Amino acid sequence: MRVDQERVARMTAFKHYRAHVGSRADKFYKDTLFQGEHVMVGLNCLEPGQVQPVHDHAEQDKCYVVMEGSGRFTVGDEIREAGPGEVVWAQAGVPHGVENVGSERLVVLVCIAPPGKG
């Protein structure tokens, strides 16, 4: 019975992003909400001052959706601050990264397609 309940809990198609928020002292925090063959949906949480260095994925498209806080995003030649509701797009091969230059936690939902090394 316990196993069945755990199985059902694992299989739900519904997850609130807030249940996946977390922090690490040494680097920004990542969690995975869902992963299929074609896309991974995860959460990145950056405390003030934390950085995701600019990098690129040659074969993966990525989007960020800012859920809380704000960050200074770099995508190609664009550098902009983005807050809640902003969607940031890094097409395959385009360098991208983000820095939390604010005073509160930055929480971004990320989709990476196809899934692979983040």
Next chain:
Amino acid sequence: MRVDQERVARMTAFKHYRAHVGSRADKFYKDTLFQGEHVMVGLNCLEPGQVQPVHDHAEQDKCYVVMEGSGRFTVGDEIREAGPGEVVWAQAGVPHGVENVGSERLVVLVCIAPPGKG
């Protein structure tokens, strides 16, 4: 000069979802924010009473992120109401749909990977 400005505006990697909200009387409203080779990022807006009938994509993973309002989502055997911040996952081949049973507009960001027929 005008052309260059338009080109730059088109190419921005930053879009706020609210700039893409809209409505139609006859069926729910869709807009595309970004599309690459591997994923499409779009917005679906359902007025109260509007429905996205249950359907499936045999070869596409999809996730919804509720931005405003709430909806009754169906994914496989699960039927649940979801509001802002909830992420709803429909893996390739799993039937899914949503109905706005509330009194305000439902706005959901959707990612479909790989892109194709919605």
